[in-house]
Amino acid sequence: MDKAGMTGRKKTFLLITIPIMILxxxxxxxxxxxxxxxxxxxxxxxxxxxxxxxxNYIDLFQDGRVGGSxxxxxxxxxxxxxxxxVISLLLALGLNSKIKFKSALRGAYFIPNILxxxxxxxIFNYFFTYILxxxxxxxxxxxxxxxxxxxxxxxxxAVVVVCAWQSIAMNTIIYISGLQTVPEDVYEAGSIDGAxxxxxxKHLTFPLIFSFFTINMVLCIKNFLMVFDQIMALxxxxxxxxxxxxxxxxxxxxxxxxxxxxxxxxxxxxxxVIVLISGLQLGASSKKEEQL
Amino acid sequence: xxxxxxxxxxxPITILLIVGLITVIFPLYMTIVIAFKQPSEMTNSxxxxxxxxxxWSLANFAExxxxxxxxxxxxxxxxxxxxxxxxxxxxHSLAGYAIGRNKAKSKxxxxxxxxxxxxxFVPFAILMMPLVKQTAMIxxxxxxxxxxxxxVFYMPMNVLLYSGYLVNIPMALEEAAYVDGATTxxxxxxxxxxxxxxxxxxxxxxxxxxxxxxxxxxxxxxSGSGMTTLPLAQMTFQTQFGxxxxxxxxxxxxxxxxxxxxxxxCQKQILNGVVNGAVK
Numbered sequence: 265m266d267k268a269g270m271t272g273r274k275k276t277f278l279l280i281t282i283p284i285m286i287l288x289x290x291x292x293x294x295x296x297x298x299x300x301x302x303x304x305x306x307x308x309x310x311x312x313x314x315x316x317x318x319x320n321y322i323d324l325f326q327d328g329r330v331g332g333s334x335x336x337x338x339x340x341x342x343x344x345x346x347x348x349x350v351i352s353l354l355l356a357l358g359l360n361s362k363i364k365f366k367s368a369l370r371g372a373y374f375i376p377n378i379l380x381x382x383x384x385x386x387i388f389n390y391f392f393t394y395i396l397x398x399x400x401x402x403x404x405x406x407x408x409x410x411x412x413x414x415x416x417x418x419x420x421x422a423v424v425v426v427c428a429w430q431s432i433a434m435n436t437i438i439y440i441s442g443l444q445t446v447p448e449d450v451y452e453a454g455s456i457d458g459a460x461x462x463x464x465x466k467h468l469t470f471p472l473i474f475s476f477f478t479i480n481m482v483l484c485i486k487n488f489l490m491v492f493d494q495i496m497a498l499x500x501x502x503x504x505x506x507x508x509x510x511x512x513x514x515x516x517x518x519x520x521x522x523x524x525x526x527x528x529x530x531x532x533x534x535x536x537v538i539v540l541i542s543g544l545q546l547g548a549s550s551k552k553e554e555q556l
Numbered sequence: 557x558x559x560x561x562x563x564x565x566x567x568p569i570t571i572l573l574i575v576g577l578i579t580v581i582f583p584l585y586m587t588i589v590i591a592f593k594q595p596s597e598m599t600n601s602x603x604x605x606x607x608x609x610x611x612w613s614l615a616n617f618a619e620x621x622x623x624x625x626x627x628x629x630x631x632x633x634x635x636x637x638x639x640x641x642x643x644x645x646x647x648h649s650l651a652g653y654a655i656g657r658n659k660a661k662s663k664x665x666x667x668x669x670x671x672x673x674x675x676x677f678v679p680f681a682i683l684m685m686p687l688v689k690q691t692a693m694i695x696x697x698x699x700x701x702x703x704x705x706x707x708v709f710y711m712p713m714n715v716l717l718y719s720g721y722l723v724n725i726p727m728a729l730e731e732a733a734y735v736d737g738a739t740t741x742x743x744x745x746x747x748x749x750x751x752x753x754x755x756x757x758x759x760x761x762x763x764x765x766x767x768x769x770x771x772x773x774x775x776x777x778x779s780g781s782g783m784t785t786l787p788l789a790q791m792t793f794q795t796q797f798g799x800x801x802x803x804x805x806x807x808x809x810x811x812x813x814x815x816x817x818x819x820x821x822c823q824k825q826i827l828n829g830v831v832n833g834a835v836k
Contacts, residue, residue, distance in 0.1 A: 384583070
C-alpha cells in the first residue's frame with residue numbers, strides 16, 4: 265500500500281473511532297463520573313444540595329438496610345451459582361450422552377432462558393403463593409404449608425429457585441459446547457487406563473472443560489449480583505426487607521426515596537465490589553488453567 | 557481403520573431427561589391453563605387451578621389486550637429491539653473493525669479497546685440515577701433515549717466479539733481491494749462487513765434477547781413518557797389485574813408468546829448465537 269493510501273486509511277479509522285468513543289463517553293463514562301460526584305453530596309434527586317465529603321460512605325457502613333442488602337445479594341449469588349452449576353453440569357452430561365431426541369431435548373431445556381425474567385417472576389409468584397402451599401399442606405409440612413414468599417427466613421430460597429430456573433438453561437448450553445470440544449479418543453485412551461465413571465469425569469472431562477466452567481462462574485456471579493427483575497416480580501424486597509438486592513435498594517431509595525446522594529455512594533461501592541470480584545475470578549481461573 | 561460401532565441409545569438417561577422436562581414445562585402449562593379459565597373455575601383446590609379449562613375461550617386474551625394496550629406495547633418493543641439491533645450491528649462492527657485492525661500496533665487503539673471493553677464491569681445501578689437526569693435534560697427521556705443507551709450498553713460485549721472475529725480475517729483480502737483502488741470505507745462495506753455475517757448473527761441474537769426482555773432501562777428512562785414495552789406493561793398493569801389472575805396470566809402469556817414463537821422458528825441460530833457469544 266502506498267503512503268497516500270495509508271494516511272487515508274488512518275483517517276478513516278479515526279473518523280470511525282472518535283464519534284463512537286464520544287458516544288460511549290457521554291452515556292457510560294460521564295454518568296459514571298456524575299455518580300461518583302453525587303456520592304459526595306446530600307442530593308435528594310431534586311432541589312439544592314451540599315457537599316458532605318465522605319459522610320455518605322461512613323453512613324453506608326453503619327446502615328443496617330444496606331448491610332442487609334449486601335448479605336442477601338451475596339447469599340443469593342453464592343447459593344444460586346452453586347445450584348446452577350451443579351445441575352447444569354449434570355444436565356449437560358446427560359444431554360451430551362447417547363440419547364434419543366437429542367436436539368429436541370436440548371431445545372426444550374433452553375426455553376427458560378429466552379423468557380423475560382419479570383414475567384417469569386410473576387408466574388412463579390403465583391406458584392409460590394397458591395400452588396406450593398397446598399402441596400405443602402398435603403404432605404403436612406408447616407414450613408411449606410404457607411407461602412414461601414411471606415416467610416422472612418425462606419423467601420430468599422424462592423428467589424434462588426427462580427433465578428436458577430432461568431440460568432440453568434444458559435449454563436447447560438455452555439457446558440454442552442464445552443463437552444463437545446473433548447475428543448472421543450481421550451475417553452478411549454482413558455478407559456484403557458481404567459478411567460471410567462466418576463474417575464473419568466474428575467481426571468479427564470472436568471479439567472478439559474475447565475475454561476467453560478470459568479465462563480459459567482463469571483457469568484453467574486455477575487448476573488446474580490445485579491439481580492433486579494426477579495425481586496421486583498417476586499417479593500419487592502420483602503418480607504421485612506429480607507430479600508432486598510443491592511440493585512433493588514439503589515433503585516427504590518435512590519429514585520423514589522430521596523436518597524440520590526446516599527444511594528450513589530452505595531452504587532460506587534457496589535461497582536468497586538463487582539470489579540474486584542470479576543478481577544479476582546479471572547485472575548484465579550487463569551492461574552488454575554496454567555496448572556492444568 | 558477404526559471400526560465405528562454404533563453405540564446403543566442410553567434409554568435410562570433419555571427417560572430421566574424427559575421426566576426432568578416437567579420442571580420446564582410445568583410453569584408454562586400452569587400459565588396456559590390459568591390464562592384460558594374463568595375466575596369461577598378457580599376453586600381453592602389444586603385440581604381446580606391446574607385442570608384443563610372447560611372451554612378454550614379467548615375472552616381473557618381480548619380483555620388483557622384491551623387493558624394493557626397490547627398492540628401498542630408490542631409495537632414499541634419491536635421498534636426498540638429492531639432499531640437497537642440494526643444500529644448495534646452497524647456501529648459496533650465498525651468500531652470492532654477500526655479497533656481490531658489497529659490495536660496490535662497502536663497504543664491509542666489498544667487503549668480505546670480496553671476503555672470500551674472495561675465498560676462491561678460497570679453495573680447499571682451506578683449509571684441509572686445520573687442517566688435519568690441526563691436523558692431528561694437533553695430530551696432523551698423516551699424510546700429514542702432507550703435505544704441510544706442500549707447501543708452504548710452492548711458496545712463493550714459486541715466490540716469484544718467483532719474485534720476477536722476480525723483476527724481470523726486475513727489482511728490480504730483488504731490489500732487486494734486497495735490495489736483495485738477501493739478506499740478503506742468501501743473495502744469495509746464490500747468485503748469485511750459481509751464476511752463478518754456469522755458474528756452479526758451472534759450479536760443480533762444476544763442484543764435482541766437482552767433488549768427484548770429488559771425492564772430496568774425503560775422503567776427508569778421512559779416511564780414518564782407514557783410509553784411502555786411489553787414486559788414493562790406487565791408491571792404497570794399489576795394493580796389493574798388485581799386478583800383476576802386469569803386476566804393477568806392471559807396477559808403474561810401474550811407477553812411470552814412473541815419470543816417463544818421467534819425461538820421455535822430460529823432455534824438453531826439462537827442457540828448458536830448464545831454459545832458463540834459466551835464462549836468467545
